[in-house]
Amino acid sequence: MKAVRTRLPGITLRDGVAPDADAVAQLLSMVNPDDPEAFGDVRLNLAMPQEGPLSHSRTLVVLAEDAQGSPVGTLFAGAPFWLFDHPVTSHPDLLGELVARIGVISAVAVHPGHRGGGVGAELIRHAVRRFTRAGYGLLTLNCFPELEEYYDRLGFTIMDDLIVHVPDGRMAAPVWDDTRVAARALDRHTVLAAVPGLDSPVVSGILPGSRVPAGAYFDGEKLHN
Numbered sequence: 001m002k003a004v005r006t007r008l009p010g011i012t013l014r015d016g017v018a019p020d021a022d023a024v025a026q027l028l029s030m031v032n033p034d035d036p037e038a039f040g041d042v043r044l045n046l047a048m049p050q051e052g053p054l055s056h057s058r059t060l061v062v063l064a065e066d067a068q069g070s071p072v073g074t075l076f077a078g079a080p081f082w083l084f085d086h087p088v089t090s091h092p093d094l095l096g097e098l099v100a101r102i103g104v105i106s107a108v109a110v111h112p113g114h115r116g117g118g119v120g121a122e123l124i125r126h127a128v129r130r131f132t133r134a135g136y137g138l139l140t141l142n143c144f145p146e147l148e149e150y151y152d153r154l155g156f157t158i159m160d161d162l163i164v165h166v167p168d169g170r171m172a173a174p175v176w177d178d179t180r181v182a183a184r185a186l187d188r189h190t191v192l193a194a195v196p197g198l199d200s201p202v203v204s205g206i207l208p209g210s211r212v213p214a215g216a217y218f219d220g221e222k223l224h225n
């Protein structure tokens with residue numbers, strides 16, 4: 001994808017390419033200073049062929065650059081790992097469909113000298129557009145507590161748990177002990193539905209046949225219509 005202008009003077013966004021690996025990895029190393037290689041797999045993704053539906057198959061790597069072409073921020077997103085080992089979603093019939101419908105922003109990082117100027121927000125809005133255009137229904141991220149308000153302002157709902165309703169009335173709810181989840185529905189089929197008995201909304205309609213029926217409630221074990 002060609003570079004796109006943003007509403008910020010001089011700042012453009014473009015898909016990452018293989019020679020960007022060091023710059024992208026350096027920016028991402030700032031997300032978790034205790035584990036600077038936490039997003040080291042971005043290098044493998046950048047080495048993959050640049051083909052759709054996102055920048056590198058089902059991975060999106062975007063670089064923000066200033067007017068001189070220097071990298072000022074990056075966003076790394078793709079398929080949620082939990083889908084691959086959750087007992088409900090890892091079923092071969094479901095997995096392929098769900099990885100085409102649910103995406104996760106793994107990391108966003110902006111160079112310290114450019115923070116607070118809206119680059120992070122431009123990267124996140126760009127990711128929302130790219131995932132929407134690629135046919136996804138839900139974009140999620142695991143949220144640092146101090147950034148919950150920030151993602152709320154960007155149109156995400158902050159929830160204790162991510163609960164996804166899949167066909168046949170089953171539900172998948174990955175467990176994260178340390179973070180809450182931010183999620184944003186991307187199309188008219190997908191809704192974050194309030195269900196009596198559950199503290200977090202349920203992702204309804206992510207696949208055909210997965211809408212939560214009106215009047216449904218959770219009894220502590222399963223969903224009833």
Ligand SMILES: CC(C)(COP(=O)(O)OP(=O)(O)OC[C@H]1O[C@@H](n2cnc3c(N)ncnc32)[C@H](O)[C@@H]1OP(=O)(O)O)[C@@H](O)C(=O)NCCC(=O)NCCS
Binds near residue numbers: 107111117121122147
């Ligand atoms: C989080 C981050 C990507 C935001 O990028 P940015 O370009 O500075 O963000 P924007 O300019 O769009 O928005 C700035 C707003 O974000 C919020 N914000 C950013 N970092 C924050 C923090 N550590 N605590 C609380 N609020 C924060 C504030 O509301 C801030 O507004 P302010 O400047 O008026 O206080 C950037 O601060 C960063 O790279 N941080 C280090 C890496 C990281 O934590 N990444 C996020 C987790 S993956």
